[in-house]
Amino acid sequence: MENDRLTLGLVQMKMGMDAKANLTHALELIDEAAKSGADIVCLPELFDSPYFAQYEKNTPMGKKAVSYAQNIPGPLSAALSSAAKKNKITLVAGSLYEKDAKTGKFYNTSLVFAPDGKLLGTYRKTHIPHDPNFWEKHYFEPGDTGFKVFEARGSNAPSTKISPLICYDQWFPEAARACALLGAQIIFYPTAIGVPDDVEQVEGNWQEAWENVMRGHAIANNVIVAAVNRCGHEDAMNFWGGSFVCDAFGKTLARAGKDEEVLLCQVDISHSDMVREGWRFFYNRRPEAYKRLIE
Numbered sequence: 605m606e607n608d609r610l611t612l613g614l615v616q617m618k619m620g621m622d623a624k625a626n627l628t629h630a631l632e633l634i635d636e637a638a639k640s641g642a643d644i645v646c647l648p649e650l651f652d653s654p655y656f657a658q659y660e661k662n663t664p665m666g667k668k669a670v671s672y673a674q675n676i677p678g679p680l681s682a683a684l685s686s687a688a689k690k691n692k693i694t695l696v697a698g699s700l701y702e703k704d705a706k707t708g709k710f711y712n713t714s715l716v717f718a719p720d721g722k723l724l725g726t727y728r729k730t731h732i733p734h735d736p737n738f739w740e741k742h743y744f745e746p747g748d749t750g751f752k753v754f755e756a757r758g759s760n761a762p763s764t765k766i767s768p769l770i771c772y773d774q775w776f777p778e779a780a781r782a783c784a785l786l787g788a789q790i791i792f793y794p795t796a797i798g799v800p801d802d803v804e805q806v807e808g809n810w811q812e813a814w815e816n817v818m819r820g821h822a823i824a825n826n827v828i829v830a831a832v833n834r835c836g837h838e839d840a841m842n843f844w845g846g847s848f849v850c851d852a853f854g855k856t857l858a859r860a861g862k863d864e865e866v867l868l869c870q871v872d873i874s875h876s877d878m879v880r881e882g883w884r885f886f887y888n889r890r891p892e893a894y895k896r897l898i899e
Contacts, residue, residue, distance in 0.1 A: 608874035611763035612790075613642025613693075614867040615859045616847040618836035619654055623672055625650040627680065632686050637866045638691035641762035648697030648834040648847075649771045649796040650712070652655075652680060655834070656701075658841050659798070661742035669743055673710060676726060681715060689721030694756035698794035698832065699729065699770050701743070712743040712744045714768040714794060716754045724754045730779060737800040737841060740772070751779060753786045753792040761879035764873060766788050771772035771795040774818050774831070778897065784825035784886075789873055793831040795817060811844050815856075823854040828871050835862055852876035 617632045619626050630651050637645045650656075653672035659670035661664040679702060688695040695717040702713035712729035727849045728747030732740045756766045767783035767790075774793045783791055799810055806815075815831070822829040828851055848859040849869040858869035880886060 605748050607668065608762055609641040609643050609870055609872050610764060610828050611868055611870045612828060612849055612868070613637030613640065613858065614832040614836055614847045614849070614860070615698075616649075616833060616845050616865045616867060616887075617645050617648060617651065619651065619838070619863055621654055621835060627683060631683065633866055634687045634693075634695065635691060637780050637868065638693050640769045640868055641869060642693060644694045644756050644764075644766065644790075645697065646696040646768075646794060646830060648794045648832050649699045649794040651698040651794075651834070652700055655838050655841055655843075657743055657794050658737045659664060660739050663772040663803055666739075666742065669701070670703075670710075675705045676702055676715065677714065677723070677825045681723065681890045685717055685721040686717060686718060687724060688717035691717045691790060694719060695765070696766070696792045697767050700786065701765060702726075702728070709745045710743060711747060712740070712770055713747075716752075716756075716766070716768060719757055721826070725752055727768045727770070729771045729773060731776055732736060733772045737803070738772075751782045753783065753788050755875045756790075765791045768792045768794065771797060774794045774814070774821075777821060777824065779822035780825050780827070784827050789829055789876060790828040790871070791821065791825075792832060793829065795831060795833045796843065797833060811846055815846065815848060819850050819854040819856070822850050822852055824885065824886065826852045826876055826883070828852055828867075828873075828876060835864060839876060850877045 665749045697715040699714045716724045722744040728749045730747045734741040735773040767788035860867040
């Protein structure tokens with residue numbers, strides 16, 4: 605149905621060392637997405653900073669990372685609020701390096717703004733990796749918000765329930781299922797993933813696995829999935845871009861290349877409803893059999 609359709613705008617971008625320049629560029633690309641018809645715009649993970657987690661904390665870059673930390677509310681959230689209001693869009697502000705003003709703890713945090721600029725809420729990344737070139741436990745506490753669902757609106761779009769998850773969350777089926785059970789119709793995954801220069805992909809192709817696991821979440825949960833990756837080369841990291849949208853039956857609707865791009869994709873919520881009714885995965889769940897999942 606025509607009135608069940610809306611347009612997603614995925615901002616696939618490069619980041620440099622200058623946080624102000626990164627923000628300015630992100631705001632320009634948000635404007636571009638909105639002018640091209642996007643109702644909901646999503647930025648990548650850590651969109652205003654370099655991917656500092658590729659360095660261990662005792663390195664010069666690791667010590668510099670704290671300079672990218674932001675309070676919420678603060679100047680960065682104010683700029684994002686203004687962008688959402690100016691463009692009359694729902695804005696999923698990827699994620700940023702948050703310093704909690706009360707506790708002094710640091711989180712990897714996504715912000716969601718309404719078309720009137722109101723901050724609908726925040727989500728803190730639940731699953732934190734810790735591997736060579738992805739030393740995130742040096743910088744981020746595990747998220748304490750739980751999974752979140754927000755009501756998204758656009759100027760001519762239907763009200764839609766969306767959930768932000770962040771990068772490493774994408775590998776965990778429990779996260780996607782929890783969001784779907786909370787009512788999410790679209791799951792956004794802002795990410796910062798690529799291949800380090802000195803790493804051989806002995807398991808197989810990382811990008812294919814990354815895309816396939818999220819396509820599986822879309823099918824199993826009858827939700828639209830939108831993954832928004834960064835791109836470019838940052839020291840030892842090659843971010844592959846490849847942002848994509850797939851529908852609730854896993855069909856890839858749009859995919860970006862490896863360079864900067866504003867990827868636009870129209871999605872149909874009524875198709876998701878049809879898939880859920882037809883395949884009845886949620887009707888036939890057996891929660892009483894799943895206790896092992898929380899042991």
